[in-house]
Amino acid sequence: MVDKRRSVVLADVDSMYVSAERIFNVGLNRRPVVVLSNNDGCVVARSKEAKALEIGMGEPWFKVRTRPSCRDVVALSSNYELYGDFSSRLATLCGQLAPRVEPYSIDECFLEFPAGEALDAAVCARERSARWLGLPVTVGIGRTKTLAKIATNHAKDSGIGVFSIDALSRAERAELLASIPVGEVWGIGGRLSARLAAHGVTTAKALADLDPGWVRRAYTIVVERTVRELQGVSCIPLTEQPAPRRSIMHCRHLGQPATKQDEVAAAASAFAQAVSAKLRRLDLAVPAVTVMLSTGGFGTGPPHHAQATQGFPVPLNAAGQLATTAARLARGAWRPGHRYKRVGVLASDLVQARRAQSLWPDDPRHDKLAAVLDTITARHGRDLAGYGRSGIRGPSGWDWRMRQEMRTPRFTTRWDELPVVS
DNA sequence: TCTGGGGTCCTAGGACCC
DNA sequence: TCTGGGGTCCTAGGACCC
Known part of the structure; x- marks a missing residue:
């Protein structure tokens, strides 16, 4: 009798961020390595050796770095462009193996097979990922996604590369x-x-x-x-x-707290431009934008939150309009006497841009200007050019940009950051 | 001094309508 | 004293994921 049942296979990269970094720096092999969140704040990825030092997921780096046991730990700022590129390579590799594939997160891919074919395919996915991409992958097999997750965790815990819960x-x-x-x-x-x-x-x-x-x-x-x-x-x-995407958010802890109205407005304007770039890349438009300010919960006293929303007559995605609106909303939501540590710009209820109209429909110069600004921002970062005063450091020296002092080059996505073999 | 960012889905409750 | 019921829509908040 033919078994018509299906098996779910989960391919999960081991310590994804660390593994991606190791591809271009073999000196990191067998060393304790951690990758940090934005602002170099928390540990978000740990090599096996770092886990052995009992460095916890999400631990603040400023605490970890002072421990005597962690003196030799290598810390890197996160390089999402590099990880994202390897993530899509893994999805492509999986797509060549399985009739049905769901890239689930930056380091995981679900595949579905007729029950009898899952194990061979799992072994193959693991080998190809190691050989073709240089990424170590653990693979779990189960009747459902939840069981495949359990199988993958068990495989990692017991140090085996492939495990099928169906075989039990x-x-x-x-x-x-x-x-x-x-x-x-x-x-x-x-x-x-x-x-x-x-x-x-x-x-x-x-x-x-x-x-x-x-x-x-x-x-x-x-x-x-x-x-x-x-x-x-x-x-x-x-x-x-x-x-389809329902919302896009750009939300950051500021490198330095903001106390002035101009400062929160500048950050909101810059973040709105990041949202606009993403909207335009996905061909989406937004009927309203929300700005959120907050003081963060680690200081003294209860955190203070403020938010404000502005709707548009028609959905839009233009950087200039979004930036101007976000800056105005931030000014309105701002209250004196607070140290704002976090600013967010949220675009929700997204719609297809083709069905929306721009408020500046007839002037192609705006599209060209936005494209030029996107190019400059992609190449040189956000602090060189932008709408309003978003990119420019304030006269007081206030600087909202996040700290990222240990980021490796974006080896595979930037021509000027290609690795050099000498 | 220094504690991430970006999503999704579900539920409860209020407003409003007939 | 007694005080409908059912439906929809919206929002805030909770809970989860990586």
Whole structure:
């Protein structure tokens, strides 16, 4: 009898950011390496050697760097352009192997196969990724996405490259699920695991043994789906065609807190131009823009948030209009006496740009100007040219730009940053 | 001194209508 | 004293993911 069932394969790059950095710098091999978030704030990726030093995910770098045990750790600023490029190479590689592929995140790809073909394909994906891209990949196989996630985590924990949860007997599978804390199940975060624990549910097995109908009434449909997926019933299908973007946000901690109205306006204007560039690249337009200011929660006193929204008569994506509007909104939302640490510009309810009209429909110079500014920004960064005073450092020396002092070159996407072999 | 950024989906509750 | 019901739309907030 032909087995018509499907298997989900998850290909997950080991320490993606560190692995991408190591491709161009073999000196990083076998050393503890971490990659930092924007502003060089937190640790967002760790090599195996760094994990062994008990450096936690999300730990602030300024704390880690002072530990005696971490003296020899190499820290790098994140180079998203490099990681994004390797991410799309991995997706391409997977696409050549599988009839159906969903690039899920910057370091993960779901593939779907008829059940009998999954294991060979998984081995092949791992070999090709290592040989063709230089990226180490761990692969997990299961009947559903949630089970494939569990298989991948188990493969990583036990140091094997490929693992299929489908290959286990019923008893072995129960044993594996019983060894996994419920909070490690995909879709179950800190809040839900605390609530589940109150019901006596502390392992993946206990979650899988619940009645889905009860879970739906006691929790939500999201948790119900997770329970069914653990039981082997697929509820979260592969989505080959990503759903259209609903929102685009550009939100940053400022390199230095802003206290002046001009300062928040300058940052909002600059971020709006970044949003505009992304909108135009995706051929989207936005019917309203929101600016958010906040003081951040680590100082003394409660954090202060302010936000303001402005709608447009027709959806648009022009950099000049978005920048002017965002600057005005920021001025309006600003209140004296606060140290603003974070500014965000949000474009939501996005629509196709072709269906929208520009408020400046007849002047092609605006499109040309925007294109030129995008080129300058891409090549030289945001502080050289822009609308308003966004890019220019204030007279007081205030500088909102993020710190990124340890970024490697964008080897594969910039001609002038190509690696040189001598 | 120094603590990321960018998304999605779901639910509850209020406003409003007939 | 007694005080509809059902539907839709919108928003804020919660929870999760990487």
